Amino acid sequence: MAETKRTFIRAGLLLDGNGGTPLPRPVVVVEGDRITDVLTGELPGGVDGAVVDLGGATLMPGMWDVHSHITGTRGYSAADSIVTPHDLMVLRAAEDCRKMLHAGITSTRDCGSTIALSLARAIKEGVIPGPNIWACGRIVTQTGGHGDTHFLPIAVVQESPDSMARLADGPDECRRAVREMLRLGADFIKTATSGGVGSEKSHPLEERYTPPEIEAITSEAHRFGRRVASHAQGAPGVKNAIRNGVDTIEHGYYIDDECIGLMLDRGTFYVPTIALLDVFKASVKRPLDMPPWRLRKQLECMEVMEKSFVRAYEAGVRIATGPDYFGAPMRAHGDNADEVIAMVRYGMRPADAIVATTRTSAECVGVERDYGTVEKGKVADMIAIKGNPLDDIGLVKAGIRFVMKGGRVFRRD
Ligand SMILES: [Zn+2]
Incomplete structure (x- = not known):
């Protein structure tokens, strides 16, 4: 009988993703695509298998980005993605997948992209390198909601292969839109219960979707065992979302104590996309091709984002990492670990930021049985990582030296 080949991975330190004391001199045993043992100290005598010796490096679970848009976009003008040939978008998106994996992002939840499915x-087929992707297809959003491109004819938004929106109004059509996404193979459903910075004629503080529409979306998704993520920036949209069954809140720039209380009560995950605070700050001096309405709303959000993030963190809300990058300058794939660095800059302990981008992110997607930590099984x-990210969190970007996904080595410097 053929035996599965074992690989012994040695390193200087192990952060297993659970946030406990780092394990010195780990030896992680890999067979096939699984971790079959985590040891410490010397290699067991007479080992049969390959040895990967990473010297003094810190070994940790692959990082997660639970809020990406792998769309092939390269600018901020929404019309750009409509006029760029679809084939070109696909090729750029494939390159973005490679960059993410190279940067140590082994898993991502794509929050809106027709290409990501x-x-x-x-x-999965091994055609291109990239992270494991959990995708939603298009964003189920109301006419004029976030994700709709308000200055284009509705037919263009509905029919363009690269439009992010599936416009749906009224509970019945919302239910149908969810079924359409499931028919395409969506792993979860993305919706939008508030207006947004990135859509022209809406504002973060405005509600989008009525409670019965949100309830239709979440009940239909849950019936099929799928979670629902909602773009919700202002408190009214956050509260409507949580009260009507949404599982993960994206952005939450303007959350108040009531929002935090609801998240704690229901176990809702919070994806603060706090790296965008740095992007918004930088864009004051470097606006690139951002339209004036986007710049104006970014300025408004900058005043509240840090406070909301710190409040939720201190209250003990479950926080996962996703920077909401889509490929434009300052929001380029490959830089996704910016979110981990930003979380620490704005007050999270480095050890908690590592847990957020590993175990908690896997929990947010609902796959913690198989992913998120370095543990047997x-x-x-x-x-x-060369060095210890607990001492210098910037190393989650600058220090990556080795990437393994599903037992296969994709990078070794
Ligand atoms: Zn997004």
């Missing part, structure tokens, strides 16, 4: 398949998604 096929990218996920291509990566888990999928062998691991990275190694």
Whole structure:
């Protein structure tokens, strides 16, 4: 009988993703795509298998980005993605997947992209390198809601292969839109219960979707075992979302104590996309091709984002990492770990930021049985960093030296 080949991975330190004391001199045993043991000290005598010696590097679970848009976009003008040939968008998106994996992002939840569903398949088939992708297809959003491109004819928004929106109004059509996404193979459903910075004629503080519409979306998704993520920036949209069954709140720039109380009560995950605060600050001096309405709303949000993030963190809300990058300058794929760095800059302990981008992110997607930590039985998604990110969180970007996904080595410097 053929035996599965074992690989022994040695490093200087292990952060297993659970946030406990780092384990010195770990030896992680990998067979096939799984971790079959986590040891410490010397290699067991007479080992049969390959040895990967990472020296003094810190080994940890592959990082997650639970709020990406792998769309092939390269600018801020929404019309750009409509006039760029779809094939070109796909090729750029494939390159973005490679960059993410190279940067140590072994898993991502794509929060709106028509391409991501096929990218996920291509990566599974081994056609292109990239992270594991959990995708939603299009964003189920109301006419004039966030994700709709307000200055284009509705037919263009509905029919363009690269439009992010599936416009749906009224509970029945919302239910149908959810079924359409499930028919395409969506792993979860993305909706939008507030206006947004990135859509022209809406504001973060305005509600989008009525409670019965939100309830229709979440009940239909839950019936099929899928979670619902909602773009919700202002408090009214956050509260409507949580009260009507949404599982993860995206952005939450203007959350108040009531929002935090609701998240704690219901176990809702919070994806603060706090790296965008740095992007918004930088864009004051470097607006690139951002339209004036976007710049104006970014300025408004900058005043509240840090406070909301710190409040939720201190209250103990479950926080996962996703920077909401889509490929434009300052929001480029490959820089996704900016979110981990920003979380620490705005007050999170480095050890908590590592847990947020590993275990908590896997929990946010609902796949913690297989992913998110370096433990016996888990999928062998691991990275190694030169130095210790607990001492210098910037190393989650600058220090990546080794990337393994599903037991396969994709990078070793
Ligand atoms: Zn987004």
